[in-house]
Amino acid sequence: MYETELISQTVIDGDAERVIQLTEKALEKGFLAEDILENALMIGMNAVADKFKHRKVMIPEVLMSTRAMHAGMITLTPHLQKTRKLKKTKVLIGTVAGDLHDIGKNLLKMILESIGVEVIDLGIDVSLKEFIQSVRKEKPQYLMMSSLLTTTMPVMLEVIEELIKCDMKRGLKVVVGGGPVSEVFANEIGADLYFNDPFEVRKYFIEKYCTG
Ligand code: B12
Incomplete structure (x- = not known):
């Protein structure tokens, strides 16, 4: 073998x-x-x-x-950890409330860190309040949410709605992913980006932020 x-x-x-x-x-x-x-x-x-x-x-x-x-x-x-020269980028990441699946999220975190992106990981079962408070505190360029259960997908919409309501959505890109999440769903809830593969996310970041 x-x-x-x-x-x-x-x-x-x-x-x-x-x-x-x-x-x-x-x-x-x-x-x-x-x-x-x-x-x-x-x-x-x-x-x-x-x-x-x-x-x-x-x-x-x-x-x-x-x-x-x-x-x-x-x-x-x-x-x-062979850090590339990326322009400073900060990502906040978490698995939404009610959801304990974290392998995909951890994989994404690991891949982003390997190209020098700063990742703040909120962990699993992250509530709407925690997401909003952390965005306010950390001021990331990206908020990435993971959901593996159809029952927890609506939390992503709630977070986006709350961000808009609190006028915190401007300048912040919301990225969603996880098993049952699709591009159609991402568009429906007003997310900015959808990827199903962390390696695609890596490609996106290198193309957008690599300085040399
Ligand atoms: C491992 C696993 C568990 C583990 C989780 C351990 C852990 N620490 O994560 C345990 C045993 C705890 C578990 C529990 C449950 N699970 Co479970 N679980 C799985 C399983 C078998 C694998 C998931 C996985 O890790 N895959 C490997 C990783 C690498 O893939 P991934 O998570 O999909 O992530 C990839 C992409 O989606 C993407 N990605 C993920 N997140 C994000 C985020 C962003 C922003 C981006 C860009 C990309 C991205 O990147 C990854 C790499 O490609 C799936 C089956 C499946 N087909 O997915 C079921 C599955 C997700 N579970 C399921 C269920 C029902 C449950 C339980 C309710 C079971 C039960 N009856 O108790 C509980 C719920 C617990 C809870 N509240 O969350 C269902 C969900 C059905 C649905 N559509 O709602 C699935 C699909 C199994 C099934 N076919 O029924 N589970």
């Missing part, structure tokens, strides 16, 4: 310790951190998501895989 396949399988198996060992070994062998992330860890986690959908695994197994994925991401983080 190739290194990347082995790492994917180990994420599926939910063995965090072994994911760390294999990730370190792959880095030593010269694999790029970005490749390990995209072609090993994410493939494994997506396979788990698929199995969950088809009821081939249950929540405890999903949690083991989440832990393994997270362990791999932490191992990769220092190797992704």
